[in-house]
Amino acid sequence: MIITDKKNSIVEEIIELKKKRNAILLAHNYQIPEIQDIADVLGDSLALARAALNTEADVIVFCGVHFMAETAAILNPEKTILLPDLEAGCSLADSITVDQLRKWKREHPEAVVVSYVNTSAEVKAESDYCCTSSNAVAIVNSIPEKKEVLFLPDLFLGEFVKKETGRENMYIWQGECHVHAGIRPGQVAEVFTNHNDADLLIHPECGCSTSSMYLKAEGILPQEKTHILSTGQMLDYSNKSNAEQFIVATEVGIIHQMEKQNPNKQFIAANPEAVCPFMKMITLEKVLMSLKNNTHIITVPKKIARKAKHAIDRMVSIG
Template sequence: MSVTEMKSSLVEEIKEWKRKRNAILLAHNYQLPEIQDIADVLGDSLALARAAGNTSADVIVFCGVHFMAETAAILNPEKTVLLPDLEAGCSLADSITVDQLREWKAEHPGAVVVAYVNTTAEVKAESDYCCTSSNAVEIVRSIPEDKEILFLPDMFLGSFVKNETGRENMHIWLGECHVHAGIASHQVEGVLTQHPEAELLVHPECGCSTSSMYLVSEGVLPAEKTHILSTGNMLKHSKNSDAEEFIVATEVGIIHQMQKQNPEKRFVPANPEAVCPFMKMITLEKVLAALKENKHIITVPADTAERAKLAIKRMVSIG
């Protein structure tokens, strides 16, 4: 049997088991192409959280990383939430612990805590709001201006939000996603030199996002061709834009969907090595095993889930 035939057989078996278990497959835009292609819902963190909260399925198979499956479990305590590989973690979520957050809050009594969705359930439970890259600016703008804000854990997204909102009373945790932090401004400028007519799409988690904002203000990067966007908004923009070529500064997995939606356009990674090993851990074989053997059930303690749910619900209601 060829590799193509084997994949086709796995996909058919996955579909059969989905029907048997009334299951839904949620997949992030950074997943392997074959996982993206079988997803019932493919999207960024906000879209997937909304899908998890609205599904009538009995079983949610989360093709993403651990914090995403936790979020689904918090929103659906009565459903079975499966993560096909328990090792699928997140370096950004690991950059702050709940004890560190409690200490930070003690230093700033009365501050409003805004936690990026890339955090553990315990951290979410200590937060007032969750946010994603697509609605972080709107969430911060919704908070009264006299309120001090603690934004965590991504320093690049935090810097972007602070710049967009002009909030001087916003403190930023110095965490980062190791993949996005590795996309540097000199790489972006180098690719732009080779593709001068391309539009530049930058994820706000990227190490180049702050410098990109500065270079736009200095006229080095063309403002009309530079867009700092979430993965979901990158997909929308590339579909709606008249441009024929795009430089993509985020994890390279998204390019599969961009190319699929726009076969006549060209997408160039700012850094071809921007690959998240955690996002690539989930395979067709592991999805099938999850459905057949309940691998691996993700649960969150009831007290933690109850406190985290308010911050998550605020996130999904804005933007």
């Protein structure tokens, strides 16, 4: 009871400070349940980027990881962007540096660079397009077929996009999200064996995504039950589907929202240990302190922001 009272008190104080400061709370689907429950906007990277672009709030409290707050800062240079914990990083974003990208571009001087949103502002500034898992295929399809494409940094998403688009002149950076990469084909197969009436919802960043596409094409995984989707698309699908069970192959944080929106359906994690420690760093206490003390303000140098915004604008407008 004491813990609940303390939590309620913190939530009430956050709500009061949001009103006082004309602030909005944006949260990713992988955040802890307490953060998801108080978010003004909850979604995947694309939905949150669009929300950041369209908000009339003066202050954006970003409950996600560092690159997401940077994206909001690029889209809203006149607003205050707060990240409650500076240590909330991303192993995938760290898998490529701007110097590595510049070297890669020199090896393919005519190529179009498509960067997953899970990258630093500096990498975005060297890119022609940004994308998310929900619109990566649409963005690559929008590029003239004769143009080489450099896709970075996620190898599993890249392989998925290459297969979906049929594009042979697409080169893929060999980076990965350590959490999604840890969801292996054998785990999905084992869970499906025990729940063979369930629909399979697989994030394209997962280590099982490429093999699942192959198994689906071969008929080993049922065509009508196997779906490769972004986190936002997973939520939409589970809300609309008549299925009663779902195997979820992504970071487990999304299951909270799935269960909340569909209390009569069952959601089973393909790998219950698929937990991103960075996504779990932000707490109610840190959000409160962030609103009270402006911790931590995220800014991007103007020159980098101006170049990166061009790629992000394309991401927001497509798909």
